[in-house]
Amino acid sequence: MKVVFNSFRGMYSDSPRALFEALVERGDDVDVTWLAAADRVGDFPAGTSTVEFGTPAAVAALEAADVVVSNDHIGFDWDKSPGTTYLQTWHGTPLKRIHNDVLWAPEGRLAYLDTEIARWDALLSPNAVSTPRFQKAFGFTGPVHETGYPRNDVLSSPDADRLRAQVRAELGIPEGATAVLYTPTWRDDQVFNAADGGPQHSFPLDLGEFAAALGEDHVLLLRVHQMVSDRLDLASGAPIRDVSSYPDIRFLYLAADVLVTDYSSTMFDFAVTGKPIINFTYDLEYFQNELRGFYFDLAEAAPGPLLSSSEEVLAAIAELGRVPWVPTERYNRFHEAFCSLEDGRATERVLQLFFPAGPPGPTAAPTHDGKRS
Template sequence: MRIVYTSFRGLFSDSPRAVYEALAARGDDVTHTWLTAPVAEDAFPAEVETIPFGGSESIAALEAADVVVSNDHVPLDWEKRPGAFYLQTWHGTPLKRIHNDVLWAPEGRLAYLEHDIARWDAMLSPNPYSTARFRQAFGYRGPVHETGYPRNDLLSSPERDTVRARVRAGLGIDEGTRVVLYTPTWRDDLVFEGTGERDFDFPVDLADFTDRLGKDHVLLLRLHNMVSDRLEWVEGMPVRDVSSYPDIRDLYLAADLLVTDYSSTMFDFAITGKPILLFTYDLDEYRDRLRGFYVDIGELAPGPLLSTSRELVDAVADLDTVAAAHADRYRAFQETYTALEDGHATDRVLDLFFPPGGPAGADPTTREGDDSAHR
């Protein structure tokens, strides 16, 4: 059996990585091939067969595959061969509108992505809320399996403390330092209407952050892969760029709190139980013009909405008080969105699609329609 994996168009990360590692550890007679981006080649294990994403070789690999595992659209001109199986894991619980539900998109972009949706044979979902949004946004009528996300198993793993220590040591951060992980989402206008130059404006007042919080706080910036090359770095900036770090799961464990805006990272990070702050400095613009939301972020948020950098630094400085004030909302958030994230999502996915000694593919008992999800 030949399995081709792709994550964010060339990274070694996310749920495809978790599925690959579990299958590789099981030792089945499988040829595993990853599509890679040049910036990520060093992250792949030496034993992994890799092919550059986007070229003729990658198209040939996709067309020869028995199984394709992807966490995003594969925007390449390829034909899935008869009998092949395409598992779409997707990559987050959607707060912001996606695909057909967005308020604005460049002409032709959505139609182009429809070609990939038509290839999907099954899809994973992290919760019932997401299942409904996926069906609506993608117009997808095939099987959706509520398994939780394989990528998140590590966050509940007995190894999580060991991983935390290893990652912090690798980043040169001692255990006495509070790590603030900042994960802003991307802005559609910056990607589709921007100049292509380094035009991402960093919204945190770094001087204030450093002056008021001191050297026992470090800010890690994880830009979305759509804009990870858009920030102009100035020597001496008191922030570390971890946008190219291979897998964000490690950073969740290394961090002591998350700062985000409208990113799905809040749903994953909530599994850790650590505080979440929402820096929503452009809330009106993002909600009313750029993307829109499926739900009222003010009602959903597991932490406070902060509109200025000063408010953000205030909240970090008084984190224990802020976290306690939002504890009930946080627990409700976890109950709604992370109930399936129990550390065994990968096991459920392998049982469904890769049973030992059996053919890969969808559970034949799964019915089409909204009641098809596995809970």
């Protein structure tokens, strides 16, 4: 069986990575090829077969595959062969409207993406809330499997504490420091209407000043969306650790003590950890009512209050340092609605659906660099 994996245009990450590592651990007789971005080949484990993303070799690999596993639109043209199964894992619970449901998109973009959706044979869903929204937004009539996301299994792993310590040491986070992970989402208009044709991103605050205001006992980890990560320009010497190029965000969830985000789907994944989430929603009305639109009222459903200024965010983080964190009723409702399937066994469920050969059962936890524990 020939299997081609892809994650975020050639990264070694996310649910495709979790499924691949489980197949390796189980010892399945599969011929695996990864699509790899030229600058990310070093992230893949030694001995992994890769072809450069977007090249004729990548097209040939996809067209010869028995199974294709991807977590996003692949983004270049290829012809799906008869008999090939394309499993689309997708990459998040949608708060923001997606595909056909968005309020605005550049001309021709949705029609182009529809050609990719037409190749899908099955789609994974992280929860019952997301399933009908995926079906409608993508116009997808094939099977949608509510399995939870394989990528999130590590967050419930018995090895989570060891992995947390390992990643914090790698990032240079001092013992006892509070790691604040900031994951702002991208703005469609900034990306597609950029004057020079490339993706742009602006922040509602001075990141250096914000990081300094957190204090010496805090570390700010900045993870911008992959749509804009190539345009990040931080001042030299800013007290920030840019983790935008870190191969797999799920290990950053383990390393972090608190998440600050706006409308990113990272909040749904981070909630699996039970650690605090702060929503910095400075442009809520514009994003919700004009730019992208939401599937539900964030103010009602969010795991905590929505904050509109950096001063409020700093105060909320400081408060977390004064009293032990205990999940609130709001937080627990959020977790119940969106994380009920994130029990550490999503990978096992997906393997039984699409790769049933081999004995069932949980797999060994990966390390952050892809080696097995």
